[in-house]
Amino acid sequence: MIEDALIALTVVFPPLAGLLCYALTNKTARRLIVALTAVVLIGSSILLYIGGGFVYEPAPIFENVILVLDLALLVYFLYAGLKYKNWLVLGLSVLQLLPLIYFEFGLGGMVVEPMMVVSELSLVMGLIISVVGSLIVVYALSYMDEHEHHLHIEKSKQPRFFFFMLLLLGAMHGLVFSNSLYWVYFFWEVTTLCSYELIRHDGTEIAVKNALTALWMNLLGGVGFIAAIFLGYYFAGTLSIEALLNMGEAPIFLLLFATLAFAAFTKSAQFPFNKWLQGAMVAPTPVSALLHSSTMVNAGVYLILRIAPAFSGTALSFGTALVGAFTFMITAILALNERTSKGILAYSTIGNLGLIILCAGINTPLSYAAALTLLLFHSVSKGLLFLCAGVVENRVNTRLIEDWEGLLAKLPLTTVIMVIAMLSMFLPPFGMLLGKWAAIDAIVSAPTIGKIIMLIFVLIGSAATTVYYSKWLGHMLMLPQSGKGLGNEELPAPYVLSMFTLLSLSVVMGLGVALLINSVVLPAMPVGYISSIGVSVVNVTTGFGSFLTIPYWIGAAVIILVGVFIARSKGGVVKAPYESGENIADNPEAFRTTADTQVPIEVSGMFMENEFSESKVLTYGVIAGALIVFVMFFTVVL
Amino acid sequence: MVDLTNPYTYVPVVLVILAPVIGGLLMGIDRKLTARMQSRMGPPITQPFYDAIKLWGKEPFIASKIQPVLAFGYFGFSLAAFALLAFGQDILLLIFTMAIADLCLIVAAFNSKSTYSNLGARRELLGMMSYEPVLLLAAISISFVTGNFMVGGIFQFETPLLTILPLTFLAMIPVLVIDMKKSPFDVSASSHAHQELVRGIYTEFSGYTLAMVELGHWTRVALLLGFMSLFWAPNLIIGTALAFMLFFIVLVIDNSYPRLDWKTMVKTTWVVGFLLILANIVGLVARLVIFS
Numbered sequence: 006m007i008e009d010a011l012i013a014l015t016v017v018f019p020p021l022a023g024l025l026c027y028a029l030t031n032k033t034a035r036r037l038i039v040a041l042t043a044v045v046l047i048g049s050s051i052l053l054y055i056g057g058g059f060v061y062e063p064a065p066i067f068e069n070v071i072l073v074l075d076l077a078l079l080v081y082f083l084y085a086g087l088k089y090k091n092w093l094v095l096g097l098s099v100l101q102l103l104p105l106i107y108f109e110f111g112l113g114g115m116v117v118e119p120m121m122v123v124s125e126l127s128l129v130m131g132l133i134i135s136v137v138g139s140l141i142v143v144y145a146l147s148y149m150d151e152h153e154h155h156l157h158i159e160k161s162k163q164p165r166f167f168f169f170m171l172l173l174l175g176a177m178h179g180l181v182f183s184n185s186l187y188w189v190y191f192f193w194e195v196t197t198l199c200s201y202e203l204i205r206h207d208g209t210e211i212a213v214k215n216a217l218t219a220l221w222m223n224l225l226g227g228v229g230f231i232a233a234i235f236l237g238y239y240f241a242g243t244l245s246i247e248a249l250l251n252m253g254e255a256p257i258f259l260l261l262f263a264t265l266a267f268a269a270f271t272k273s274a275q276f277p278f279n280k281w282l283q284g285a286m287v288a289p290t291p292v293s294a295l296l297h298s299s300t301m302v303n304a305g306v307y308l309i310l311r312i313a314p315a316f317s318g319t320a321l322s323f324g325t326a327l328v329g330a331f332t333f334m335i336t337a338i339l340a341l342n343e344r345t346s347k348g349i350l351a352y353s354t355i356g357n358l359g360l361i362i363l364c365a366g367i368n369t370p371l372s373y374a375a376a377l378t379l380l381l382f383h384s385v386s387k388g389l390l391f392l393c394a395g396v397v398e399n400r401v402n403t404r405l406i407e408d409w410e411g412l413l414a415k416l417p418l419t420t421v422i423m424v425i426a427m428l429s430m431f432l433p434p435f436g437m438l439l440g441k442w443a444a445i446d447a448i449v450s451a452p453t454i455g456k457i458i459m460l461i462f463v464l465i466g467s468a469a470t471t472v473y474y475s476k477w478l479g480h481m482l483m484l485p486q487s488g489k490g491l492g493n494e495e496l497p498a499p500y501v502l503s504m505f506t507l508l509s510l511s512v513v514m515g516l517g518v519a520l521l522i523n524s525v526v527l528p529a530m531p532v533g534y535i536s537s538i539g540v541s542v543v544n545v546t547t548g549f550g551s552f553l554t555i556p557y558w559i560g561a562a563v564i565i566l567v568g569v570f571i572a573r574s575k576g577g578v579v580k581a582p583y584e585s586g587e588n589i590a591d592n593p594e595a596f597r598t599t600a601d602t603q604v605p606i607e608v609s610g611m612f613m614e615n616e617f618s619e620s621k622v623l624t625y626g627v628i629a630g631a632l633i634v635f636v637m638f639f640t641v642v643l
Numbered sequence: 644m645v646d647l648t649n650p651y652t653y654v655p656v657v658l659v660i661l662a663p664v665i666g667g668l669l670m671g672i673d674r675k676l677t678a679r680m681q682s683r684m685g686p687p688i689t690q691p692f693y694d695a696i697k698l699w700g701k702e703p704f705i706a707s708k709i710q711p712v713l714a715f716g717y718f719g720f721s722l723a724a725f726a727l728l729a730f731g732q733d734i735l736l737l738i739f740t741m742a743i744a745d746l747c748l749i750v751a752a753f754n755s756k757s758t759y760s761n762l763g764a765r766r767e768l769l770g771m772m773s774y775e776p777v778l779l780l781a782a783i784s785i786s787f788v789t790g791n792f793m794v795g796g797i798f799q800f801e802t803p804l805l806t807i808l809p810l811t812f813l814a815m816i817p818v819l820v821i822d823m824k825k826s827p828f829d830v831s832a833s834s835h836a837h838q839e840l841v842r843g844i845y846t847e848f849s850g851y852t853l854a855m856v857e858l859g860h861w862t863r864v865a866l867l868l869g870f871m872s873l874f875w876a877p878n879l880i881i882g883t884a885l886a887f888m889l890f891f892i893v894l895v896i897d898n899s900y901p902r903l904d905w906k907t908m909v910k911t912t913w914v915v916g917f918l919l920i921l922a923n924i925v926g927l928v929a930r931l932v933i934f935s
Contacts, residue, residue, distance in 0.1 A: 410756075432746070433739045442735055446792065449783055457924070460783060461917065464776035472772045475746055479753030479764060484707040550733040550792035557736075560726075561743075564719030565712065572711035575851050577703030582757030583846050594756055606756055611765040616906065 007052075008059055012121065014049040015131060015178040018042065023171030027164045035167060036146055042171060043139035050135035050178075054128045061121040061182070068116075072109060075191045078198060079105065082224065085201070091217045097224035104231050108238070115238060117185035117245045125529040126377075127181040130307050133381065134177045137299035137388045137507070142170050144392050144503035145291035151399045152289050156207070166206055170295060173199035177300045181307055186237055186244040189308075190230040193268070196301055197223040203292040204285050215284030222281040226271030226305075229264040236261040250315045256642065259321050262312050263641045266325055267634065273305030273358045276332045276630025282355055286347040290395030293347055297354040298388030306358055306380060309365045310373070314531040317368040323455060324637025326366025330462040331633060332359030335626040337469035342612050342619045345404040346394045349473060350387070353430065356466060357383050357437075363459060364444050370536035371547055372447035375440050377526045382436035382514065386429045389507040393423035396500060407610040412481040418494045420481055422508050427474050429511050431467075434557040436515045439545060441467065443538070446547040476611050483608070518545065518554055582606070655729035662725045662869075663718075666861025667691045669868065673894060674834075680898045695857050701850035706755035713754065714852040716747030718859035725866045731795030734782040738775065741866070744859065745771050751852075752844045763843025767831035769905045774818040777916030781818075784811045784920050787927070798877045805874040805885065810923035812874050814916040816896075819867055819889065821912065824860075825897040828908045837902070 022042040026035050079102040086095030108114065149163050173196060180192035200223065205216030237244045240257045252258045274282035285296060296302060309325065316322050336356035343349045357379065364376035396419045397412065398404055413420045429435035433442075445463065448456050496504075514521055519540040530536060537548040544551045581593035584606070589595050595603045646652055671688030678685025705711055724740040727733070745767065752764035782792065788807050789796040797804065805812055821828045832843030840846075848856050871889050872882030903911075 432743055433736060438739060442733075442739070445735060445779075445783070449786055457921065460780065461776075464779050465913075467779075468772045468775045471742060471746075471775065472768050475749055475768055476753075476765065478746075478750055479761075482709070482750055483753055483756060484709070548791070549786065550735060552733060552736055553727075560723050561720075564716060564723065568712035568715035568719060571715050571851075571855075572708070575703050575711065577705035577711070577850070577852075579707060580704045582706065582755045583759060583841065584757075585841075606758060608756055608758060608761045611768070 008056055008123070009061060011049040011053045011056075012061055012123070012178075012182060014045055015053070015135065016175050016182065018045055019171040019175035019178075023168040023175075026171065027168040030161070030164050032163075035163065039142055039146055039167060039171075042174075043143050046135040046139045046174065050128075050131045053123070054132055058122075058124050058128065060119045060184075061123060062119050063121065067120075068114075071188065071191050072114075075105070075194065076102070078191075078194050081198070082220065085217075085220065089213065089217055091221065093221040094217060094224060097221055097228055100228050101224070101231050104235065108234065112238065115187070115244050117187065117243065119245075120185050120188060121182045122184035122247055123182050126307075126310060126531075129377070129381070129525060129529045130181040130303065131178055133299050133303065133384045134174060134181070136510070137384050138174045138177070138295060140503040140506055141291055141294045141299070141388055141392065142167070142174070143499050144294070144395075145170060145289075145499075147497040147499040148291050148395055148399070149289065155399065155402075162206065166203070166289075169199045169202045169206075170291070173203070173295065173300050177304065180304055184246050186230070186234055186246055186249070189246070190227070190234065193230060193272070193304065194227055196272075196304055197227065200285065200296060200301055203296075204288045206288055206292065209287070212287045215281070215287050218284050219281035222271050222278050225278075226268035229268035229271070232264040233261050233268070236264065246311065250312065252315070254316065254319055259316055259319060259641045260638075262316050263321050263324075263638055265312055266309060266321065267638075269305035269308040269362075270328060270634065271305070272308070273302045273362065274355045275305075275328050275359060275362060276335060276355075277627040277634065279332070279336070279355050279627070279630075283348065283351050286345070286351055290347070290391055290398060293351070294388055294391035294395065297350065297391060298384045302354065302358055303380070303384065306361050306365070306376075309362055310376060310380075313365045313368050313373070314534065318452070320640040321637065322366050322368045323453060324366070324633065324640065326363050326368075326459060327455070327633050328630065328637070329359040329361070329363030329366055330459040330466075331626075331630060332356060333363060334462040334466035334469075335622065335630075337466040337473065338617050339619060339622055339626070340473040341469055342614060342617055342622075343473070344406060344610070344612065346398065346406055346409070346477075347391075347404055349406065349477065350390055350394060353470070353473075354383075354387055356470070357387070357430075360441065360444060360463070360466075363463070364447060367447055367451045367456075367459075369447055369451060370530065370534040371450065371538060372444065373530055373534050374522070374526050374536045374538045375443035375447050377529055378436060378443060378518075378522065379440035381521070381525070382429070382440060382511070385507055385511045385514065386426055386435075386437060389426040389504065389511060390423065390430070392500075392504050392507065393419055393426060396496070396504075397423070406477050406480050409477075409480050410483050410608070414484055416494050418496065419504075422504055424478060424481065425508065426511065427478055429515065431470050431474055433552070434515060434554060434561065435511070436518055436521075439518060439552055439554075442550070442552055443545070443547055446549045450549060480610060516555070516558060655726070655731075658729040658869075659722065659726045662722060662729075662865045663858050663862050666863070666865035667695070667858075669864050669890065670861055673890075676891070676894050677898060680894070691857070691861070695854045698849075698854035698857070699851050703850050703852075705852060706751075706757070706760075706847040710751050710754050710847070711852050711855070713747045713751035714848060714855040714859075717744050717751070718855050718862060720744035720747060721859045721862040721866060725862055725869065728794055728866060728869055731793060731798065733792050734785065734794060735779065735792050737794070737870075738778050738782060741863070742771065742775065744863070748844060748856065748859070752847065755847045757847050759841040759846040760844060763831045763840060763846060766905055767844050769909060770821045770828065770831055773828075773909045773912040774821045774916075777814060777912055777920070778818050780917065780920050781811050781815060784808055784924055787924060794873065797873050800876075803875045803878070803881075807927065808874070808923055810919040810926075812871075814919035815871060816889070816892065817912045817916060819871070819893050820896060821908065822867055823864055823893060825893055827896070827900040827903040828912075829897075829902055830905050830908060 082098040176192045176195035183189045201220045205212045271278045333356045336352040340349050340352035361376045361379050364372040539546045544553050584596040587597040595605045670691045675685040721744040727737040749764045752760040786792045789800045824833050832845045868886040872886040875882035
């Protein structure tokens, strides 16, 4: 009984609180409501997690409520398509609306029992959504004030903003707890709605344009869902995901799962559907943080992880893995040329989701465990990175990473947090790298010969990842001699609360990775997935290798401490950089040239426009991605 | 658990302590051999140690407050990577640890607003991007043979790896050339100054920070050659001879080729490296198929 109430709290409470935010335009009231929602969400998801999995049957009335809401939603999309004369949006809405009306009123719909299945996997997802998601919404309280101040907005649009942020959290919970394909579809469409509304929040021309791109790409995924619903109705006689998972590997069921995987690719912005997430960057930063770390894109990954056990070892599994591996490589190469902070983070998100989808597609117990580990650590680290990027952007008023030069002197606190968050994305002993390491072990031990291609994709992607993060780090940590601090860096309470919680989570989870794998990752594995992964105090083993954990942390700490000790004891005078003897005594950041002219030293960023031109790589990437998806469908049908 | 009475227990510890010394001697031998190839006498092979001691005692000038910490990080993490090798740990983890070490050096070079050191740091990043995937793929090809990623696993494998993975061994040559900062791929810096680079990534290091960077470089050379000696494990005497032979080949290459640009470096390393290792793997699979 208590579980039923907790489910209601996670799914229904956030939208209601959002409505309240929308109705009350008062700032204090909004802060209280958001804080309360965060507490409720985090509390109930932890309680749910402790309680473990169960089956839940909501009152039958909800069936009708959802039907009405769903139709209203599609009509709204239809209206959006008409309003902006976007024929793609219009066509794709019609493609969902008409079949849906036929399904409900012509065929009489379908009753699914049970409506909701709360599995260990969905509980883990629930934890990610509640904890990371709530912290981001709390962060947004301060961010949106600064944002509207910067844009000189007279009448605050915040009530609307927080309504959709909270609605998104509720919808995500609904999505991960639902068992009926139809319900999952409904919540899926609600997340589409939220992303559309949040991306166009600022109302600029580019915002509306990108929001419509996001809308049609996500609606395309919705069409995939409709196809899956009809396939399920006609050929399986059920829309229960649990039941569908046990239908066997007949081509028709593989086709059903392929349409779902297709929908997941659109939601997780895998190539060729990467464009919308990149465009979503025009939205205020908390939106990006929320979409990229704990919600929205995770819906796609979740869906693939949920259905993956049904097609282990099939062509579909291979195709899924290939899409993920290709996306991982191509986004890392694209990020080499990206000049804006959020742009790089967006490519990094798409790439890491690709890595998770690759692991899901490899579909062995080890790769599945790697996928879950990556998912957990990615949401925390990426959430934190976006939060820091937002703070920096509001302080230095630029997203160009070249202009972030010397940030360490200007914003020491935020920079240090952001540097740790960056390192946690690609270096040991942090969890993301442990996940990547386990992923490599999993691919190497995969029972397919195609793994060689995937390995090369992963290795090149991984090397490029190191490069794009490192050069960014280089800009931030540059300390020009004249670099003056902005004095004490003061952060408002919501920033401190959200950033420090995520930072400590990322470190604590890294330190306690053994416990995390044992008590969170392994219980969330599907039935029959007995992983060879083993953990002890000193290492994590996969049967192929061993990743030192606690000894590594200690070793790294010792190295840093000894370094600090040497630096302290030897000290030294800070000198101007070498300029071939043409330095100027009172200006360390200029050099002397012909006729004693002073020329300022300028150091730009490294971008490889000629070698990996963004437009070319994007074009080829989208074509290749589309080909892979096409071939995947082709082989499944054959 | 750990048998403290067995003298072999202490071998890895001794190796880790000796790693910088071995590396330093190798650098001395490098200078001697290079001098002979150029018809010079060359300094004594202990010269690198004298240089380092002198550097350590010089008046300290730094480029920024965190530069010395990062300079030590380059040495510290290189040594940690060597420790992973000596204690028979995971090769992938070893390669990632090398990446941390390299990153310390790169960030230290990015740290000051110096054109030369920034240029060097960027090129070092590109060097890393060139050799890291090849090194990882080499490790993967080893794991296909031994069944796991542990250095210890190579020792349990009776047959010398070189006889099974000769092409992987060859693919490691460009990796060594890049990481030892030898011509034709000494794009980020080299032991002597280049006109447009000055000292590249090393430009802003001086005195004790440069000494720590040198120490790091020695450790890295020892690490790379130590890794190569695994190709004739478990007989490490032949393995060491093999590594030394490779070291000599790298020196010959260094003295025979002019420097090439970074694009050629990335292309050559990836194309040659990937193709050689893949050919090796395909050959192994083909042999399995034919003989079974």
